[in-house]
Every structure is written in structure tokens, then in C-alpha cells.
Amino acid sequence: MEVGKTSQEYHEATSLALLNGDDMEEIGLEENDVVKISSGQSSVVVRCQKGWIDPGQVFMPLGPWANHLVAWTTSGTGMPSYKGIDVDISATEEKPTSFEDLFVDRESMSAALADMPRLEAPPEVPEGDQADQLTLGNVVCPFCGCLCDDIELLLKDGKIADAIVGCELSRSRFMNWNKDRVKPAVRKNGKLVEVELEEALDRAAEILKNADYPLIYGMSTTDVDAQRKAVELGEVLGATVDNTTSVCHGPTTIAAQDTGVSKLTLGEVRNRADLVIYWGCNPSEAHVRHVTRYATTPQGMYTEKGREDRAVIHVDVRETKTAKANQRWHFTYQLADKLIKVKPGQDYELFSALRARLRGHEVGDVAGVSAREIDSLLNKMKSCKFGVIFFGLGLTMSSGRHMNIDCVLRLVRDLNEHTKFTILPMRGHYNVAGANHVMLWLTGYPYAVNLSRGYPVYNPGEFSAVDVLGRQECDAALVIASDPAAHFPAQSAEHLSRIPTVVMDPKVSMTALMAEVVLPTAIAGIESDGTAYRMDGVPIRMRKVVDSEFEPDSAILEKLIERVKN
DSSP: OTTOTTSHHHHHHHSEEEEOHHHHHHHTOOTTOEEEEEOSSOEEEEEEEEOSOOTTOEEOOSSHHHHTTSOOOOTTTTOOOOSSOOOEEEEOOSOOOOTGGGSSSHHHHHHHHHHOOBOOOOOOOOOOOGGGEEEEEEEOOOSBTTOOOOEEEEEETTEEEEEESSOHHHHHHHHTTTSSBBOOEEEETTEEEEOOHHHHHHHHHHHHHHOSSEEEEEOTTSOHHHHHHHHHHHHHHTOEEEEGGGGTTHHHHHHHHHHOOOOOOHHHHHHHOSEEEEESOOHHHHSTTHIIIIISSSOOSSOTTGGGGOEEEEEESSOOTTTSEEEETTEEEESOSEEEEOOTTOHHHHHHHHHHHHTTOOOOOBTTBOHHHHHHHHHHHHHOSEEEEEEOHHHHSSTTTHHHHHHHHHHHHHHTTTSEEEEEEOOOBTTHHHHHHHHHHHHSSSSOEEOTTSSOEEOTTTSSHHHHHHTTOOSEEEEESOOHHHHSOHHHHHHHHHSOEEEEOSBOOHHHHTOSEEEOOOOBTTTBOEEEEOTTSOEEEEOOOSOOSSOOHHHHHHHHHHHHHO
16 A cells, blocks of 8 residues: 555456455356456456455455445445445456546546656665664654554654564555655646646635535544644635545444443553454454454453453354464464354344343344354353454444444443443544544534534535545545545545546555645654644654655644735
8 A cells, every 4th residue: 555556456456356265256256257247336357366255255455446336425424334335246247447447537548647747766675885864763653543553664864764673564554654655736738747846826816716515535644733723714705614534433423422431541551451353353453463462362451361361252143363373473373263254234233132141131133143143142241351342434334333333331340230331433544533532622522523514514424525425415525634536435536536536645545636736744753843643542652763855744734824815
């Protein structure tokens, strides 16, 4: 992913479908054969491979190919149904859907790929001698919501030569920091051309100032100062302001507002938790060091034996690396003690069964889980000294959305009548939690806020970005440190290509390729310092580790505010 959204590696990783081996044999498919997948929205042609999938299911990574199968409607929550979509799969002789085929204006996208002004590829870091080297310790990793703060970087000649201690995702983040970088650009005669930054800022301000209903979106991979400035710009413009929460843990926020939540810090998990449940998430691939720094293996104040003092349960619709035996370096390890496989879209039923059983009611088999397994899980929950549920997009993106979270929050509340139990969402982008905090400070609401009346109005499903774009209401957009064209349902993403869109991003993205103006920025946590909020709400100060020719997001936004006011 850090190599770039226009890279062959990204295209191969996201234009893929994982199927059950028996289903592949029944359809007559071999590994890497081409299949056509059709939903009520559209169809795509992609490669298929055998995966850890139950019969009748297909898994596609979240990306532009999968998004063509997703409807933009959100049922008033701001969250599309990314999971549980009914599709037809068949073998085909058609050519695979190319990156350019995903866009309405194929020729324009092909030209943008070729013409996008980019920085020259950085030179290889010289070998140098010891005098040329500098080791930085306790660097914060600006990748995921774990915000690991123990990374070591080796700098040579002012550039990152090596990243030590962190996971594979962290290493990729740091080692590819200077690849696929954009230059200031403005679209002229249908083509993005390189311009001076001042000209790009002038054009961006003109677009936003002349808009009747602008949208500001993103903000989850930048620092707190930039998020504050984005909200200030939204107030000046009377814009709708939304962050990526709406398409990840927006349903979590809605449920927490309804029910309340028993929260905790990751430090408390490390020191106290003797039962860890991962529900609808896959930390082995998405939050790699979550398990080793906080949740399962570290030794804590009341978990002195580390992994031996903890029971780890994984609940999901399929067997992922979190549940399987994994090979790392020279040893094999098993993260979870037990996998409980729930039927897709039936987590709410299982939570309800656990709540009913906790109150003494008899229950049978529910959601593909036997009554015996339900009793066993509940007994572990009741008998632990300190339990925690970490949950992910498997709950927020499937049917039920916020009602799934509402039910599990009530389950945790009920469990606290028997023991200490808590719950925490696995936040993805490293500062999406910060975006929620900042918007709460400034508007009173965490996301999906409209400021056109001179005061904030909050309504997910009305002012969330997917809905505003899907209904084609906004007439201009400012996208900050995000790539909705790659992650939104195709119908919402297409509207971005029809309106003047300003993109602030360090790297080339799918949204930048269709933008009217591209404003390059420094990478927060690498090229500029700043504050970010960890997934548990703890603020962490990020360091600047290398110099940059670009300005931070906050400085660019301040210049836009000045221009819009004048």
C-alpha cells in the first residue's frame, strides 16, 4: 500500500477474490483463473484464489474493484453495506477489469496516470561510513491506531535507511515514505499540469469559495493541528465536514451515544486483562503489534507470565491468520486459543443469545454456534478477572451496523454485574480517533457535521460523505489525507470526478488522479511533528525525523483559510 495506489502491487492485491476450494471445483476454476462477479450494482472481472473461506462465501479486499459491487446507500448510518452482499460468480473468458476500466472516463484516467506531476524517484541511500549514520529511538509509527512509539530508525545522509523493531506495515511506511510523491498541480484543458504552490492554492481557494455546498472529508492520516484547521475552514465556508469514521467505526459512535461504553486504555489491557476476545477483526494482518505490545503476550502488573496468564478467543465468519498457526522468523505460534465461527451477518443474534443466557434463559444453537459453545464462552467471560473485547469492521460493515455494536455494548454492561469487563474498537487509521476528538471539541459532534447554518448540525446518513456524494448534493470537495475514490462505493466516488475536487496528500492517490487541484504536503510523523490519538484515546506526540520541501497540512490549510476569507 505504501508503494502507491497506482502501483502494480496495489492493483494485484485488490483485484482478487478468495473462494472456497470446493466452490472453485464446482464452478470449474483453477488457481488464478478469471471470474466474473456480479451484484445488483455492477460487475467486475478479477482473478480468483483459494482462501480460508466457507462454502458459499467470497472475500475481496476493500478497494476499487470490490467497491463497484457495493451500493452507496447507508440506511441512515453513513456506512454502506460493504459486507454480506449477494453476488453471482461464474467463470468467464472476458479480460480482467483494468484499473482504468473502473472509471466512467477511462481515457481521462489513463492520461492522468501518465501525466500526474510526480517528484523524481529518490536516489538510493548511500552506504556511507559510521559518521554518516544517525540512529533515532522511540519514534512513533504513523500507520495504524496502535501508534507504536518504540520504533528505531537508521538515518543516512538525512534519509531513512532502515526501520527497526516495528512490524512489516510500519517498515513499509517508513521505507517507502518518499515514493510516488506528488507535485503541486492544477487541471488545465483537461490535463493535470505542474504549477507553483501559490497558483495551486489560489485555484483551490477559488473553487471552495465559489461553491454553494462544499464537502470537507478525510483528516484521519494527519495530525491534530491540521484537523483543527480543517474544521475552521469548514466554518468559514459553511461546509459539510466528515472524517473517515463514517466508513469505519461510525456505527460504533452511534451505538456509544445511545448506550454508553465501558472504555479503557491499552496499558490497562497489558497490565490486567486475562481474557482477550478479538471479534470481527484480524489483528495479525491489520494491527500486527497489537498482540505483542498490549493484548496477549506482554507481561503486565497482574499478568506476570504474559501469554500464559491470558485466554485469547477469536470470533469471526472465517478462519484468518489470527486464528491459524503462524510462522514468524524461526518459530510457529498460535495467537488464539479458540476460534468461534459465526454465520455472516448474525453477530447481533449471537450477542443477544449471550445476554439471554447471562440472565438465565435457555438458548439453543444460534448463528452457527452451538448452545454448548455459547455456554463455554459465557462462562469464560463471567469467570475472568478482567476481560476485554476488541472488535473491528466485521461488526460495523455487516448488516445491523450500529445495532450490532449497541448489543455488544449492552452485553459488556451486563457482564460488569459479574466481573470487570471492557470493550474497545480496533481503529484503523493512526489518527482517526483524533479526528473524532477534535470535531467533538470544536462542534460537539464526532463526524458528519454540517456548518452551513452558522452552527453545527449532526446527522449521519445525511451529512456523511458517502451520502452527500451519492445523492450528488455537494458541488465541490476538499479531500485531506484520504482516498475516497479508492474506498467509497463507485457511485459516490464517481461524483468526485464530476465536481471540482481539491486533494491534499503527500502521495499520488486515485482521488488525486481525478482532482482539479493537487496540493502536496509533508507526511505527519515523518516529515513534520504533531499529535495523534491512539485507538484508546491516548494522545501521542509524533516526531519529525527527516526534512521535507513540503509544508505540513496545517500550514496549507491556514493559507487556504486566509485566501477564502479575502
